[in-house]
Structure formats: C-alpha cells, structure tokens
Amino acid sequence: GDSVTQMEGPVTLSEEAFLTINCTYTATGYPSLFWYVQYPGEGLQLLLKATKADDKGSNKGFEATYRKETTSFHLEKGSVQVSDSAVYFCALSASLMDSSYKLIFGSGTRLLVRP
Amino acid sequence: GAGVSQSPSNKVTEKGKDVELRCDPISGHTALYWYRQRLGQGLEFLIYFQGNSAPDKSGLPSDRFSAERTGESVSTLTIQRTQQEDSAVYLCASSPTVAKNIQYFGAGTRLSVL
Numbered sequence: 001g002d003s004v005t006q007m008e009g010p011v012t013l014s015e016e017a018f019l020t021i022n023c024t025y026t027a028t029g030y031p032s033l034f035w036y037v038q039y040p041g042e043g044l045q046l047l048l049k050a051t052k053a054d055d056k057g058s059n060k061g062f063e064a065t066y067r068k069e070t071t072s073f074h075l076e077k078g079s080v081q082v083s084d085s086a087v088y089f090c091a092l093s094a095s096l097m098d099s100s101y102k103l104i105f106g107s108g109t110r111l112l113v114r115p
Numbered sequence: 116g117a118g119v120s121q122s123p124s125n126k127v128t129e130k131g132k133d134v135e136l137r138c139d140p141i142s143g144h145t146a147l148y149w150y151r152q153r154l155g156q157g158l159e160f161l162i163y164f165q166g167n168s169a170p171d172k173s174g175l176p177s178d179r180f181s182a183e184r185t186g187e188s189v190s191t192l193t194i195q196r197t198q199q200e201d202s203a204v205y206l207c208a209s210s211p212t213v214a215k216n217i218q219y220f221g222a223g224t225r226l227s228v229l
Contacts, residue, residue: 004157032216036220042222043118043206043220043222043223044158044208045220046217046218046219049216049217051216089158093216099170100163100171101146101163101216102160102163102171103150103158103160103208103218104160105157105159107155107156107157108155108156108157
C-alpha cells in the first residue's frame with residue numbers, strides 16, 4: 001500500500017542554519033504531496049503542497065519539489081528561525097485507487113531551532 | 116466558526132468505558148475525516164465522510180469504533196469498551212470538497228484510558 005517515510009528527528013539547528021527534512025513516498029498512480037506543520041499546542045496546519053511531478057510548493061520561506069523519478073518531496077528552508085520549531089509531517093493523498101483523498105502521513109520530524 | 120472545533124480537548128476514562136468525541140467542521144465543508152495520532156507517531160486514517168455517508172471506513176481498528184455524521188455537519192466518533200491501546204490524540208479534519216484536496220485540522224482530543 002501507499003506509504004510515506006521521513007527522516008527521524010529530532011533535528012536541532014542554530015538560527016539561520018539551512019534546513020532539509022527528507023521525505024520519500026511509495027504510491028500507485030500520481031498522488032498529491034503535502035507538508036503539514038504542528039506547532040506546540042496547536043493543530044496541524046498545511047504548510048505547502050504539490051500536485052504533480054516537478055511542481056514546487058512554497059510558503060513562509062519553505063520549499064519542496066515533487067520529484068517523481070526519486071519519489072521524494074524533501075522540505076527545505078534557507079534560514080530557519082526559532083519560531084520554526086515544530087513537528088513537520090510529510091503526507092500524500094489520492095493515489096490511483098483511492099477516491100477518498102485521505103492523507104497518508106509520515107511519522108513526523110521534530111525541529112528544534114536554538115537562538 | 117472560523118476553524119474545525121473538537122471537544123472535549125482532553126478526556127480521561129477508565130478501561131471498559133465508552134467515550135464520544137465530537138467534531139464541528141468548518142461550515143459548508145462536505146468532506147470530513149477522522150485520524151488517530153499515537154504518541155510519537157504519524158497520523159493514521161480512521162474514517163471519511165462525504166456528506167452524511169461514510170464511503171471509506173477502512174481505518175477503523177475494530178468494531179468497538181464507530182462514527183456518524185448528521186446534517187452534513189457535526190460528527191461523533193464513539194469508542195466502546197475502551198482499551199489502553201486506544202489512548203491517543205484523535206484529530207478531525209474537514210475539506211470544502213474532496214477534490215479540493217486540502218484538509219483543515221482541529222486541535223484534537225487527547226484520550227487517556229487508564
């Protein structure tokens with residue numbers, strides 16, 4: 001079945017460092033790909049999405065490119081801030097056999113940014 | 116309301132008791148989803164509603180779990196005869212239409228079964 005694998009955390013960085021969180025997926029068909037973020041004490045929020053190969057999603061300085069050849073959707077940010085500390089989830093939906101568009105999530109990566 | 120609302124935010128119950136968790140989706144959203152998040156893990160899909168119908172219940176872990184939705188609005192997730200392994204955060208999400216493919220999440224209900 002469909003699945004998402006993302007790097008284990010926690011990831012600890014200093015402010016202004018470069019961030020990469022790896023995400024790879026297995027899916028039939030052509031899923032849409034997402035990054036969700038969960039700030040402490042809050043619900044999940046959509047960070048960015050991409051719906052087809054080579055699409056780049058971007059938001060709040062974060063970017064991720066849908067790479068079909070490597071089945072990856074790595075999250076990057078050039079300069080992290082303390083306020084980016086959160087748990088980041090990679091997810092996919094709507095592969096060929098699924099009309100519910102339910103999200104299939106990775107296990108989450110905790111990011112801690114130190115001042 | 117402005118977002119997806121879930122209640123209660125926390126629920127502590129004894130093993131063997133039944134619990135009901137409530138979700139109020141964003142007004143007008145036709146699609147509604149329930150997920151479960153165990154400690155330190157990603158979210159697991161439980162059930163999907165389109166309107167008041169549930170075409171995908173494939174994630175419900177056992178027949179102790181059931182859910183309904185009424186008025187194309189509020190949904191209730193019921194867990195009967197709770198077990199300790201049911202302890203988790205239960206998250207609800209809604210979407211304007213299923214094809215819009217963007218889900219908006221509530222803050223969740225943290226269930227602790229003692």
